[in-house]
Amino acid sequence: MEFAAADCELIYCGKLPDSHTLRQENINDLLVAKALEDKMVVRLKGGDPGVFGRVGEESAALAEYQIPFEIVPGISSGIAAPLYAGIPVTHREYAESFAVVTAHDKSKDGKPLLDWEGLARGVDTIAFYMGVGNLPFICENLITHGKPANTPVILIQWGTFGRQKTLQGTLVDITAKVAEAKFSNPAIILVGEVISLREKISWFEKKPLFGRQIVLARTGTNQSQCAKELMEQGADVIEFPKWKRTSLPVDLTKVPAYDKILFAQPESVEEFFKALFLNQFDIRKIRASFFGISFKTIHALNERGFMANLAEEMPGSGSLLIVGDNSNLKNTANYGLFDLLITSKREPDLQFMPIFKRMLEEAEVNTMIFPSSAAVESFIEGLRECDIDAQEFLKDLQIVGMGKQTMGAIESAGLQHAEMPERATKQALIDYLKAFPNVEE
Structure with a gap:
């Protein structure tokens, strides 16, 4: 969204197994309808669109109407999430083969009909997509068809994000661990001996701000360098509100x-x-x-x-x-x-509001950052547009203000427990968050 034009129409189509904003058939029809209006349409997906991304169905719908299209490959979550957990899916000593498998299908009970013996005996590393609900079924079939019960298993939730969580076990005990931890989708289930490398090469979770789930109050339309640096340090950052600007004529004579x-x-x-x-x-x-x-x-x-x-x-x-x-x-x-x-008219991009609400539902925000005094009122106004009460939203968060004027604006807004780094710089902010984590380990 950061690279979209100010007048771009945003249509949220995010899906979880039990929660579809739009059904796939509706998405196909929408792609066709917008393209037939002679618009440039981008169907943006996470991971690789060709790996359980339904790109085949969507491109077939476009082809039926002779609408030209281009498919841009990405990096599948079955490869990216393990790497962010410190696990390569192949390794000369541990894994010479790798498979990606859907963990639910279109059958009535959603349990996939697979070549379980081929998977258990013939594949070293297996990545199951969106299969937490079918985990007992997966483990039982792998063991029954020849996979050793002590084979390592890891679940990676929200892979590559600062909110990433992992849960490790074996085929025989991972189901109980998941139930106890109340682990849920979206998650990749990885099975294989290559998981043993994790202790040596885990890197992302060692970043200094890993675990920080930050909302950064936004006042500008350009991408925030502060957000970028926080993410480079391992934080998960949501910028809000999203703004659009319209240039105005100016009188320069004075x-x-x-x-x-x-x-x-x-x-x-x-x-x-x-x-x-x-x-x-x-x-x-x-x-x-x-x-x-x-x-x-x-x-x-x-x-x-x-x-x-x-x-x-x-x-x-x-x-x-x-x-x-x-x-x-x-x-x-x-x-x-x-x-x-x-010089310009700035106004909130209202079509971003439902997307922001969905992002909040999926995250567990623990930190609020106000980079300037102007950001305080803008943020509170943005929350009102989402029918969210600022006091309720911020009451349990670590609130950080950048500079004395910002702290004054925070206090004027009735937010009493704010903190401030020594200087109003990105590096001082990062150092402060490192020194005062206030994040559950």
Whole structure:
């Protein structure tokens, strides 16, 4: 979704074995209908679309109407999830063969009709997809048809995400362990001796922020570098709300008169300089010092060759122009007298709201991060659009605010248990989360 155009229509089609947002037949019909409207359609899937991804049915529906299409291969979850758990599915000493198997089918009881003897005796590593409900049936058949009862088994839930969980056992005891742990789909069941390598080469779960399930309050339309770095450290990050922007015409005639120009968002930097170029405005006429409301905004100015300081370092004297979107009328009480140059209209992308609610249902969020003061009210407003009460949602989370102004906005919103890193930088935030985990091990 990060790479979709602002006017892109988003249609959520996520499925679990017992929960289908849209039935497969409806998805096929929808693909055809949208393509016949002469639209560019992307059917985005997790993993590889050709491995239990129903791509055959969907492409056949398109072909029936002579609609041209392209299939882009991916990495199947039966390979990716084990690797993120520290397990290669093949190894010269442990596994020379590998199979991917559906663990439920279209039969009345959902139990797959498989060549159990061929799997048990002829395949070293077996990956069963979405089969937690049929786990006793799987283990029983593998043992009955020749697989040793002490063969290692591991379940990997939410593989490759920071919320990834694993549960390890053998064919004879894994069913009881799953029942006790209340383990559920979405999960890959991996069977084979190659699982013994996990203790040596497990890597993802050793990342410093693994286990962090973070909601990052979002104010901009560009992809967050903070979110990217948190994920690189092993965290699972949901950015919310999702915004869309529409550029507005601007009047630049008074810009040379100001002593200070404060940019309210990184996007406002790009919009401002684009407006200068389109209006053939000579940058040398500007005598003001530049300031940014966040380090991200300052970085955007630095990339254009300008030095800038944080808003909190801005002197009180001198005339001030605030450049940004239509949200600048809020959270500006500390700046005294100022004028506004509104470069764009920013509004929440309402079609993202049901997707966000589904993401929250699937995650176990334990951390809330507000990167700026403007993010606090925007986030609470976004929750209202989802019919979620902010106080209830945040009451058990570790809340982290970036900077004194952000902490003030958090307190004004009635959120009393927030914490703050020493500095409002990405690295300081990461160091703080490492030092004060507040996450169940």
